Amino acid sequence: xxxxxxxxxxxxxxxxxxxxxxxxxxxxxxxxxxxxxxxxxxxxxxxxxxxxxxxxxxxxxxxxxxxxxxxxxxxxxxxxxxxxxxxxxxxxxxxxxxxxxxxxxxxxxxxxxxxxxxxxx
Numbered sequence: 870x871x872x873x874x875x876x877x878x879x880x881x882x883x884x885x886x887x888x889x890x891x892x893x894x895x896x897x898x899x900x901x902x903x904x905x906x907x908x909x910x911x912x913x914x915x916x917x918x919x920x921x922x923x924x925x926x927x928x929x930x931x932x933x934x935x936x937x938x939x940x941x942x943x944x945x946x947x948x949x950x951x952x953x954x955x956x957x958x959x960x961x962x963x964x965x966x967x968x969x970x971x972x973x974x975x976x977x978x979x980x981x982x983x984x985x986x987x988x989x990x
């Protein structure tokens with residue numbers, strides 16, 4: 870049960886990150902998640918990976934309690950590689966998953982999942 874809930878949570882957050890990249894990156898094709906982990910002290914979760922089958926385009930997406938454990942644009946990446954693919958150099962002009970879901974009238978339930986109580990398994 871817990872493993873299924875963890876897998877569903879990771880897949881749902883991956884879909885949110887995918888949405889973010891689709892609307893903010895030039896020539897975006899795909900996402901690969903390489904590591905998912907729960908952060909210490911209840912700080913949230915981290916999903917690491919890369920885009921377009923190119924490990925140079927790595928990222929670390931942070932999912933925090935302030936966004937109800939749903940990914941909404943908090944991301945770290947190299948400005949010299951992945952950073953060059955963004956349409957806008959200023960993050961103020963980026964579109965975030967919550968905005969995209971609302972703007973495109975997407976089913977919110979397809980993009981939200983509760984994290985598992987127990988992460989390991």
